[in-house]
Amino acid sequence: MxxxxxxxxxxxxxxxxxxxxxxxxxxxxxxxxxxxxxxxxxxxxxxxxxxxxxxxxxxxxxxxxxxxxxxxxxxxxxxxxxxxxxxxxxxxxxxxxxxxxxxxxxxxxxxxxxxxxxxxxxxxxxxxxxxxxxxxxxxxxxxxxxxxxxxxxxxxxxxxxxxxxxxxxxxxxxxxxxxxxxxxxxxxxxxxxxxxxxxxxxxxxxxxxxxxxxxxxxxxxxxxxxGHSFEKINALRDSLGGWSEHFSDIIAEYYQFKTTGKTDLIHGADHIKCNISDSDCSTNVRDFKNPQYKNVIDAISDQGKNSLDELEVHIIGDTLNYSFYLLLKDDNYGVFTLDELIEIYIHAEKNVWKLNPSSSSKDLVDGLISSASALDYSDEKTSKIKEAFTQTGFYSDLPL
CATH class of the missing domain: 3.10.170.10 (Elastase; domain 1)
Structure with a gap:
């Protein structure tokens, strides 16, 4: 050779x-x-x-x-x-x-x-x-x-x-x-x-x-x-692929935090040549603070879809990232540190999210709430999870 x-x-x-x-x-x-x-x-x-x-x-x-x-x-x-x-x-x-x-x-x-x-x-x-x-x-x-x-x-x-x-x-x-x-x-x-x-x-x-x-x-x-949540992703609702994207985004940001001491909460920022504030450029990243849609119901309407399952998974993940951002930074919902939120997500993904073809986004939010309680976070802090995901439309009666 x-x-x-x-x-x-x-x-x-x-x-x-x-x-x-x-x-x-x-x-x-x-x-x-x-x-x-x-x-x-x-x-x-x-x-x-x-x-x-x-x-x-x-x-x-x-x-x-x-x-x-x-x-x-x-x-x-x-x-x-x-x-x-x-x-x-x-x-x-x-x-x-x-x-x-x-x-x-x-x-x-x-x-x-x-x-x-x-x-x-x-x-x-x-x-x-x-x-x-x-x-x-x-x-x-x-x-x-x-x-x-x-x-x-x-x-x-x-x-x-x-x-x-x-x-x-x-x-x-x-x-x-x-x-x-x-x-x-x-x-x-x-x-x-x-x-x-x-x-x-x-x-x-x-x-x-x-x-x-x-x-x-x-x-x-x-x-x-x-044994993990998305082992049989082909058998799940299409919309749960958005949760898979979201989970991958937050773990990647956490890796940056653990190796550099900081994170920008912008997935893809490190490979961008252009100015993220420009509309043509922003489509190449997922900005947790400034997503394309801050409510998934608005995304369904604006994209001309009839249900959450019809939305592209990265759009769903983008809005889920905003929910995560709210729990970190928002004046009303931001009661968790990054370490705490990742602990909750890791616990939920390994121990609580037992998904099947009828599982919905609401079930995954309930899983996060259950994990927060199991990890001994206060009822006051845990309640913010439901509130943040309600704000972004994922804890509501979505058209599936």
Missing amino acids: SLPTYFYLSLPLLLSGCFDSSPPTGNNSTDSIIEVSGHGGNGATGIYTYGLDELADKPLRVTKGDTPGTCNMSNTNFELRNGWENGSVENPIPDGFWSDYYPREILTFPCPTKNEILQHDQDKRNGSFSPINDTWFILNNAVPFYEELSGELPMSEKITIISHYLFGANAQYVRPDHEYAPDQFKNNILISDGIHRDGSGIEYTYSFATSDILVHELTHAYTGKK
Whole structure:
């Protein structure tokens, strides 16, 4: 197998918190893991270098390959493949999102020496300095975050990551039970460069390899695990897909909070080139404070729909995010800290949300109320959950 070309630079949004992301022993014992330096970031966050300067204690952990002198991005939890493995590709599968090209090799490269900075060939694209390095660090760093948060891994089996995915302008976790995806894409996280197939969109976004997006997608793997709320999402009301999006959004924001000490409560903000206040730009983010609709009943009417189940799931998630914002920041409803709300959501998702085809949004709100009570929050604080979701229309007699 021929190795791709790599550049090593002999040059000497920062993460203030970091979890121990060393993979467990086994196929990747500690003596097979080496720590290397590598660039990350984009035009919005600025360039930074894992393993150096402010990130000296946050190196990239890669695995020694079978061939002496080679390293790869594969461990117990993830393996990463480069969508640009063989350069450009041909046509996608007709009438579908999916490419008929699938990168066959785990990303492998010459192991850098102590003073070299890993820079992958064809990795710097669309204003992002190294989506491969960012993706590898963030997803591995998120695993112990989940273990600390929920007491379990976010995945039930090893996930394949495809960086520089060519046929899409977003990021997506492809569930194992996806109805339309070719088998090779299932249990994959696909990360695009933020450019539509026709070349448009480049003025709005950098690569989707940012923490709010990557952790959002990994959360879909978590909530789809056996015994979790959205394990059988295809059997649920379409509108509950909005709750899946909402849960992934809030966990991604919480990851940012735990690793940087702050969060902007704007899903997607870290990969935006444009001004979020502009209408053309705002469609690329979900702003918890300023959603498209602050009441889901208004969304149903404005979108010309007859029921909540007919609404697009990201619109539902966007309005649910506003409910979350109210419980954090509003003068009337904002009685919880971010830590408290996440504790309630994690408890509800693991222990209370036992969903079936007849479950509704009101049932999930009741689950949050039940979890708040089980966690010994006061009746006064718990009552605010019902009030906030009533304000946004989810705790009402919605047309289903």
